[in-house]
Amino acid sequence: MIHTIESDWKGKMLFCVEEPGGTVSIDSDAEFGGEGKGVLPKPLMLTSLAGCTGMDVVSLLKKMRAEVADFKIEVKGHLTDEHPKYYDKVTVKYKFYGTDFKKDKIEKAVNLSIERYCGVMEMFRRFAEVTTSIEYFEK
Amino acid sequence: MIHTIESDWKGKMLFCVEEPGGTVSIDSDAEFGGEGKGVLPKPLMLTSLAGCTGMDVVSLLKKMRAEVADFKIEVKGHLTDEHPKYYDKVTVKYKFYGTDFKKDKIEKAVNLSIERYCGVMEMFRRFAEVTTSIEYFEK
Numbered sequence: 574m575i576h577t578i579e580s581d582w583k584g585k586m587l588f589c590v591e592e593p594g595g596t597v598s599i600d601s602d603a604e605f606g607g608e609g610k611g612v613l614p615k616p617l618m619l620t621s622l623a624g625c626t627g628m629d630v631v632s633l634l635k636k637m638r639a640e641v642a643d644f645k646i647e648v649k650g651h652l653t654d655e656h657p658k659y660y661d662k663v664t665v666k667y668k669f670y671g672t673d674f675k676k677d678k679i680e681k682a683v684n685l686s687i688e689r690y691c692g693v694m695e696m697f698r699r700f701a702e703v704t705t706s707i708e709y710f711e712k
Numbered sequence: 713m714i715h716t717i718e719s720d721w722k723g724k725m726l727f728c729v730e731e732p733g734g735t736v737s738i739d740s741d742a743e744f745g746g747e748g749k750g751v752l753p754k755p756l757m758l759t760s761l762a763g764c765t766g767m768d769v770v771s772l773l774k775k776m777r778a779e780v781a782d783f784k785i786e787v788k789g790h791l792t793d794e795h796p797k798y799y800d801k802v803t804v805k806y807k808f809y810g811t812d813f814k815k816d817k818i819e820k821a822v823n824l825s826i827e828r829y830c831g832v833m834e835m836f837r838r839f840a841e842v843t844t845s846i847e848y849f850e851k
Contacts, residue, residue, distance in 0.1 A: 580762035599763035614763030623719035624738035624753030699839035
């Protein structure tokens with residue numbers, strides 16, 4: 574399967590990409606000649622990772638009947654100092670909210686995504702040291 | 713420098729990430745339990761690449777006084793067949809629109825981004841075979 578996107582320059586540092594499901598606007602802040610009318614390109618990589626592994630976890634928890642009340646994923650990427658600046662260290666924190674967590678199933682779901690299913694995680698492993706953790710919050 | 717994002721699960725397969733400059737919504741289509749209310753996570757990687765190298769090229773062309781009338785970047789990512797599915801082959805087509813192109817400067821700008829400045833390109837090189845090309849369209 575091949576995925577295709579096309580970015581369309583809108584002047585200054587603004588680019589728009591129309592995708593099924595929505596338009597993504599990318600811009601820089603004023604320091605780099607933009608106007609902050611869109612998201613920065615590099616954090617979109619972190620967003621892609623959170624979305625990909627998040628979808629795995631949600632669908633696995635549903636199959637395992639281990640749903641939670643709420644679920645957030647925090648991704649931090651450390652950029653190298655020298656050009657080309659890339660994420661060399663990345664942490665992914667899976668945060669589950671609810672009561673009576675089925676922790677063995679939740680951990681299994683998270684690990685299946687990390688190790689087997691999440692293609693974005695696989696890409697990240699090729700350029701970054703990736704550290705993952707799970708946290709539970711009773712609510 | 714550290715970049716941080718947090719995805720917030722909104723039920724089914726929908727996730728939202730609030731970033732300076734906008735909110736990115738991620739969703740799957742109905743086949744995978746979503747409702748198509750957001751973009752797919754993996755193409756966001758391609759979007760990140762187009763944005764990062766696009767910003768480099770625009771700012772370099774401005775410095776070199778080699779502006780063009782319009783500029784698009786098409787990125788195609790070929791996914792592996794087996795899990796974890798990742799982009800193993802990626803093509804990036806830089807498409808310039810205008811008249812009287814300063815082609816030597818344009819090619820220099822594109823190559824500086826590819827080889828030296830674009831951190832997302834550097835990340836892609838670690839997991840994919842990346843092929844780039846330049847096309848000119850008189851308008």
